[in-house]
Amino acid sequence: EDQVTQSPEALRLQEGESSSLNCSYTVSGLRGLFWYRQDPGKGPEFLFTLYSAGEEKEKERLKATLTKKESFLHITAPKPEDSATYLCAVQAERNEKLTFGTGTRLTIIP
Amino acid sequence: NAGVTQTPKFQVLKTGQSMTLQCAQDMNHEYMSWYRQDPGMGLRLIHYSVGAGITDQGEVPNGYNVSRSTTEDFPLRLLSAAPSQTSVYFCASSYSGGFYGYTFGSGTRLTVV
Numbered sequence: 001e002d003q004v005t006q007s008p009e010a011l012r013l014q015e016g017e018s019s020s021l022n023c024s025y026t027v028s029g030l031r032g033l034f035w036y037r038q039d040p041g042k043g044p045e046f047l048f049t050l051y052s053a054g055e056e057k058e059k060e061r062l063k064a065t066l067t068k069k070e071s072f073l074h075i076t077a078p079k080p081e082d083s084a085t086y087l088c089a090v091q092a093e094r095n096e097k098l099t100f101g102t103g104t105r106l107t108i109i110p
Numbered sequence: 111n112a113g114v115t116q117t118p119k120f121q122v123l124k125t126g127q128s129m130t131l132q133c134a135q136d137m138n139h140e141y142m143s144w145y146r147q148d149p150g151m152g153l154r155l156i157h158y159s160v161g162a163g164i165t166d167q168g169e170v171p172n173g174y175n176v177s178r179s180t181t182e183d184f185p186l187r188l189l190s191a192a193p194s195q196t197s198v199y200f201c202a203s204s205y206s207g208g209f210y211g212y213t214f215g216s217g218t219r220l221t222v223v
Binding site for chain 2: 004034036041042043044045046049087089096097098100101102103
């Protein structure tokens with residue numbers, strides 16, 4: 001069974017204080033690992049897809065990396081508008097199903 | 111280009127009532143799916159469709175029905191609502207299984223009393 005574990009559950013940072021969110025996964029044949037951002041009362045918003053170990057992708061202050069067992073979402077010099085819940089999901093080669101983690105709730109304090 | 115549109119945004123049902131959650135997308139996406147989101151459990155797949163006329167079960171399909179008569183629409187039907195179906199429901203769509211990311215709707219918050 002595919003599994004995704006995200007840590008920490010919640011993270012509070014001062015504005016400008018860089019940190020990383022972790023996503024550990026087990027899947028039989030990884031097709032892709034996805035990162036989403038979710039604001040309160042809204043649907044998840046797509047950020048990145050990573051396909052193979054060693055791959056990295058960047059968007060503004062966010063950088064996602066992938067190994068064979070985990071992915072990191074690095075946030076550099078965050079701003080209050082980066083406050084959100086960040087979700088990680090994996091998709092196996094064998095089907096279309098996404099398996100989501102429970103997310104990391106990130107709060108950036110001005 | 112509206113993306114993925116879900117209606118209604120909020121709904122309260124009594125136990126045993128039935129209803130349909132609507133989902134429509136205008137991006138010509140082949141793949142559509144329904145998820146429910148509950149505190150501490152993450153998003154769980156209910157049903158999905160890889161094209162018009164084709165549907166399949168996800169992780170938690172019991173108590174829900176779907177059909178896909180057009181590319182644009184993918185309604186989710188609750189047959190006989192139960193308090194355990196109180197949740198936030200999201201519809202998502204994508205090209206070709208999500209390689210370019212899934213687009214989610216804004217959700218329907220359902221309460222069953």
